[in-house]
Amino acid sequence: MSTQAARRRPGAGNPGSRPAARRRPSRRPSRADLHRRKVVRRRVGTILAMLVVTVVVCTVWFTPALGVRQVEVHGIADLTGDEVRTAAAIEPGTPLVRLDVDAVAARVRELPRVAGVEVERVVPGTVRLTVDERDPVAVINAPEGVHLVDATGKDYATVVQPPDGLPELKVSPDALGAAVAVLTQVPESLRRDVLSVTADSPSDVRLALTAGREARWGSSADTSRKAAVLAVLLTRKGTVFDVSSPELPTVS
Known part of the structure; x- marks a missing residue:
């Protein structure tokens, strides 16, 4: 007699087989775990x-x-960019943060025409030099050429031809500061009439004016007051206007 084998699931009807293992539920991390x-x-x-x-x-x-790849120069008129760059002596490739800007500025200020300079680092690799050149306020004629003098009294350059409209200084070395101080403190309207400044000492400043006139100034003290008095005196006839004592001015 033929029999049909019954289909059974694995483990079914086998009392010795183990039940399938259940998946253990995941444990939530504790506060200590989260902190760690x-x-x-x-x-x-x-x-x-x-x-x-x-x-x-x-x-x-x-x-x-981030090293130096370019040096820009701004504000120059008589100087050239190469002159300023040479004086600055900035080594190409120098890291910007290690650049000593004070030392660079000091080297550029050694150029006689430079009154001041600003040094800036510009990322990624540029150094910007903004130069303030000296402006002449008077000239000194000498055998070797015309010396330019700025508002501080510094003789900073020698040229062949003097700039137009600048008065000549005929002063002793110790009187240079007083002469320049008078010249730079008088009103522009009076300064345009000054042809030359003469001084044998700091207390003996004299201004040669247009139309053959002379203003005897004395020292550089009370310059603004002396200028105001002189403006009134110049309305009178005369050739010599003495304001060295502004309380007692004279015209002759």
Whole structure:
């Protein structure tokens, strides 16, 4: 007699077989676990940040990645850009952050025509030099040429032809400061009439004016008051106007 084998599921009807294992439910992390994870993340973040900062500092401070590639010169009139760059003596490739701007400025100020200079770092690789050149207020005629004198009394350059409209200084060395002080403090309307300034001493400044007139100034003290008195005196006839004592001016 033929029999049909019954289909059975694995383990079915087998009393010795084990039941299928149940999946254990996942355990929620405790507060201590969460705290440890947060601490680890913070430490890893701190380490990464320190690495980034270290790389940036090394790149900026020790490599030419942000080094000087160009030196711009602004504000020049009589000087040339090459003259200023040569005086600045900035080595190409020098990291910008390590550039001694005070030393650069001091070297540029050694040029006689330079009254001042501003040094700027411009990322990624430019140094900008803004130069303030001296402006002449008077000239001194000498055998070797015409000396230009600025408002500080500095004799800073020698040229062949003097600039138009500048008075001549005929002064002793110790009287140069007083003569320039008078010349730069008088009103522009009077300064246009000054042809020359003569002084044998700081207390004996005299202004040669147009139309053959002379203003005897004395010292550079009370210049604004003397200028106001002289403006009134010049309305009178005369050739010599003495305001050295502004309380007692005279005309002759």
